[in-house]
Amino acid sequence: MLDKVYTSVASPNIALVKYWGKRNDVLILPYNSSVSMTVARAFSTKTSVLFTHSVKEDIFYLDGKRQDLNDPELSERLKVIEIMRKIAKTDAKAVIYSVNNFPTSAGLASSASGISALVYAINSALELGLDARSLSIIARQGSGSACRSLFGGFVIWHVGVKEDGSDSYAEQIANEGYWPELVDLIAIVSEGKKKVSSRAGMKQTVETSELYAQRPKIAEAHAKAVSQAILAKDFPTLAEYIMKDSNSMHAVMLDTYPPLLYLNDASREVINAITELNEKHGKPVAAYTFDAGPNAHVFTLQGFKGEVLENLKEIEGIEKIVEVSPGPGPEIVKEGFEKEIQEIVG
Numbered sequence: 401m402l403d404k405v406y407t408s409v410a411s412p413n414i415a416l417v418k419y420w421g422k423r424n425d426v427l428i429l430p431y432n433s434s435v436s437m438t439v440a441r442a443f444s445t446k447t448s449v450l451f452t453h454s455v456k457e458d459i460f461y462l463d464g465k466r467q468d469l470n471d472p473e474l475s476e477r478l479k480v481i482e483i484m485r486k487i488a489k490t491d492a493k494a495v496i497y498s499v500n501n502f503p504t505s506a507g508l509a510s511s512a513s514g515i516s517a518l519v520y521a522i523n524s525a526l527e528l529g530l531d532a533r534s535l536s537i538i539a540r541q542g543s544g545s546a547c548r549s550l551f552g553g554f555v556i557w558h559v560g561v562k563e564d565g566s567d568s569y570a571e572q573i574a575n576e577g578y579w580p581e582l583v584d585l586i587a588i589v590s591e592g593k594k595k596v597s598s599r600a601g602m603k604q605t606v607e608t609s610e611l612y613a614q615r616p617k618i619a620e621a622h623a624k625a626v627s628q629a630i631l632a633k634d635f636p637t638l639a640e641y642i643m644k645d646s647n648s649m650h651a652v653m654l655d656t657y658p659p660l661l662y663l664n665d666a667s668r669e670v671i672n673a674i675t676e677l678n679e680k681h682g683k684p685v686a687a688y689t690f691d692a693g694p695n696a697h698v699f700t701l702q703g704f705k706g707e708v709l710e711n712l713k714e715i716e717g718i719e720k721i722v723e724v725s726p727g728p729g730p731e732i733v734k735e736g737f738e739k740e741i742q743e744i745v746g
């Protein structure tokens with residue numbers, strides 16, 4: 401409905417089996433399925449959207465600042481607005497006011513929560529009535545990993561085989577209440593700005609890594625194993641495959657020419673510490689995973705949390721440890737940024 405503000409909240413997700421490489425850059429179709437955990441609302445993006453004829457162009461505020469929609473990376477992500485406007489057959493402009501409740505340096509992909517919150521709010525604002533699967537297909541085209549944030553709990557993004565991408569969607573494996581003992585301890589390490597964005601980095605990997613040809617098959621097997629381990633609440637198997645998949649992605653990153661080095665000394669210390677801890681227990685009690693950056697996500701069960709934290713605290717270079725648990729998918733909320741949007745529209 402035009403000239404009415406709709407507000408949604410969505411949370412980011414953490415990949416347990418990674419997406420790294422597109423077979424289609426425009427539709428954002430991956431080379432392999434990936435699996436993630438959506439995190440709790442302590443980390444979320446709140447987005448208010450208004451469609452109106454009273455402004456001449458789309459307006460987008462992020463964390464209180466107006467964004468330049470001519471910026472190439474941002475306009476790529478925001479093409480979801482145009483996709484949804486076409487479905488609604490409207491030429492009304494969008495006024496969007498979006499706020500993250502967590503710092504981007506927390507090592508959680510803010511684009512995933514941002515884009516999933518946006519498509520969720522637009523679905524209501526334009527009265528499209530699309531289900532979460534259809535919305536995941538739209539979100540995917542803004543930023544691949546965002547499609548997984550359309551669901552809560554544990555989520556798989558199916559690789560799909562169709563050229564139009566209609567079978568490359570996200571689906572829930574188990575909801576956020578399914579495995580409450582599972583925690584992710586995010587070890588934030590000193591970090592400058594990311595050197596190469598995911599978008600640019602994965603393209604370089606696909607183009608230059610000789611090892612990459614092996615990656616889709618390996619990741620597909622990991623996605624299957626991780627999905628089964630989640631359903632069986634089999635932590636040792638889950639942990640093994642989470643670590644193997646992170647290692648595998650960072651192997652093809654290193655094999656990229658020139659190499660992509662996202663890990664640093666503190667990250668490698670985490671790998672060593674978790675490996676030693678698991679050896680001490682004779683089975684995996686914790687699992688590390690890294691996205692395109694040096695921050696470690698260490699998965700463990702509540703029962704081992706204290707011991708894992710003790711080990712992590714000894715590592716030089718870890719600035720802060722943040723605990724996150726499984727969380728819900730997007731929702732529409734009553735209270736939004738009506739006042740801010742009214743001021744923008746005038």
Ligand code: PMV
Binds near residue numbers: 434544
């Ligand atoms: O969707 P993007 O462009 O933010 O890329 C995500 C890439 C990784 O975070 C490294 C892996 C993943 O599956 O989330």
